[in-house]
Amino acid sequence: MNILVYSGEGASRTSLAHTVRTLKGLVGHHYDVMKIDSAGLAQEPWEESTALLVIPGGRDLPYTRDLKGAANDRIKAYVQAGGRFWGICAGAYYASARVVFEVGTPLEVQGERDLQFFGGESRGVVYPGFVYDSELGANAVAIQLDQKSFPGLGFDETRVYFNGGGFFVNALNTPGTKVLACYSNSNGEENHHEPNKAAMIVCEVGKGLALLTGVHPEYDAAHLDAGNPEYGPSPNIVSRLLEQDQKRIQLMRSLLTNLGLKLTVPEVASSAEQLDQTSLPVLPPGAILGIPDLTPLYLASIHPQLTEGLERTLKSLSSAEGLIKEANDTFQLIPSPDASVPVHTSTLSETPEGDTEEKIIKNIVICKNSAGPSPNLTPQFVMGQFFDHLAKVRASGPHQDLSFGNSLMYGEVVTSTQTMLDKNFGLCQRLPDGFVCNATIQVAGRGRGRNSWISPPGCLQFSMVLRHPFQARHASAVFIQYLVALAVVESVCSLPGYEDVPLRLKWPNDIYAEAPLEEGAVHEDPSKPKMIKIGGVLVNSNFSGSEFLLVIGCGVNTTNPNPTTSINHLIRYHNKMTGKDLGLFTQETLLAHIVVKFEQMYKTFVGGNFTGFGQFEQTYYRRWLHQDAIVTLTTMTPHRRVRVQGITLDYGLLRTIALDDQGQDIPGEELRLQPDGNSFDMLKGLISTKA
Known part of the structure; x- marks a missing residue:
């Protein structure tokens, strides 16, 4: 499942960065946190x-202009049908029935809004x-905070x-509105505060919920510039936020839980998952209550002379x-x-796409x-064991005569x-060809399209450099992903x-598994067991001279x-069902097996009898899920029903x-x-344009 954060015009780059970072830190092991623009909300099949x-802080007027019509209609229908929505500051103004902002000043904004998740007026x-x-x-x-809304929070x-x-x-x-928090009297009269002003609310919208916050609980003070003079003299705004940041994180966890989201850790595993709990690696400091800090990258090789080169x-x-x-x-x-090893300070910088991201x-x-x-x-990964x-x-x-994986660069985070x-x-x-870079945790993993790969500890994730000859016309580079x-x-x-x-x-390059059954459960249709994704492949390509320089991600x-x-x-489940005692994989052993198997197959693919992927065609069909499957092509108008052949x-x-x-x-x-x-939705039997 995805969490979508609106990134169109009006969204504050800083609010967007804090929102994405906080969500990835708190729920990112269960959800793919992605950005989406107005065209995506209006045209892509994102709802299910x-x-x-999430609509983050920023400016309400561009939201009003760009989301009117189809995008707003789909957002409302999504929440009405049971979806979850979070509007932050400008996003909360936008989700109210009426906005009244800075009346009598050059910044004045007043007017009705379309979403109307909160039936009243948001005033600021x-x-x-x-x-x-x-x-x-x-x-x-x-x-x-309303104590009834946050039982057991402790403050x-x-x-x-x-x-x-x-x-x-x-x-x-x-x-249909519940007040979760009000602006406190302890802010002082200098802020012209009046009691009982609702700062955070949750609204029932059909079968769904809309959380609206006039404040920014997603902001992580550790990533604010404490030296900015606009924050005032020390102790300033940043220092006051840092003093209570653990409370903020606990509050965020409660808010997300109330929206029905699964938190990363800690949580109670289901009985079917208890088997694997002992094999989970220990998270590095900071991972439980947020995204962990980056760790050093260690470079080593199977032979010392390779490292020297x-x-x-x-x-x-x-x-x-040395930079x-x-x-x-x-x-x-x-x-x-x-x-x-020096400790470097992270900075926020603008990407060519106009996004804000951290650099360190x-x-x-x-x-x-x-x-x-x-x-x-x-x-979490012993490099010497991998080389062995x-x-x-x-x-x-x-x-x-194999060489892929001879040199490896590993980072824990x-x-x-x-x-x-x-x-x-x-x-x-x-x-060198076959150079591997792997990690235990990725905080910005990449997948196909705009997807990012969710990378919890225990997920083997690596990228490999491959030089593929352009003149190997019988062995098209498109087959590398297969x-x-x-x-x-x-x-x-x-x-x-x-x-x-x-x-x-x-198809084309995802790894799926037949889902293990819970104790005493049976498949509704034994001929069609539930299949779930456990892996994926991404290949990026650059042309250099007479070869393709490929970066393979898995x-x-x-x-x-x-x-x-x-x-x-x-x-473990297979052993239980069959009485076998098959050994488990470690990160080191599985990576070694994958690297060797791929290099063996690649040598055959490029050389062999010059029939390219034809040498693996039947093996691929034996492993894939689609032979003779009947699907609907939504890429065509009108839609067409077809049978998959190969x-x-x-x-x-x-x-x-057809x-x-x-x-x-x-x-x-x-x-x-x-x-x-193109995207293949097996559960619905649909092939649609890749979002």
């Missing part, structure tokens, strides 16, 4: 896959001094960030201070694990021995392994005893039960044949679909 829609600003695109009107305001007042927010007039007497390459790219300044990231070279210098620690850093430094497994898996296979390689082309093109997904499944199911572990492929749930299930959970061996297009009204094939009417740009 969305657990929460509550505290004077507001200036657009400034912190001059910012404040650390106290809010008084009834806290401070949160405020800048330009309003209050909800007569909310206590508005039908990489170190020379990196030094040739670096400045006298490698790339297009997307800046890296600091650290000569060894024993050297002092990333430390690369050079490990000159093949054992990598001490396990005490990387307890890599050598063992290679020795047991038919190919002995990173932004995105894919972004660090793909968005830093100067660095990437100097890395090969990687197939390699993940085959790396498990081709092992003796593991053949029946229920891993499958969904994420697959290995030991974690959330957000769906994992390979180890499947193996994929083409030239460009990897999905082959389908059906008549009686469900019979129409000879000669074959329709072909590209893997990129």
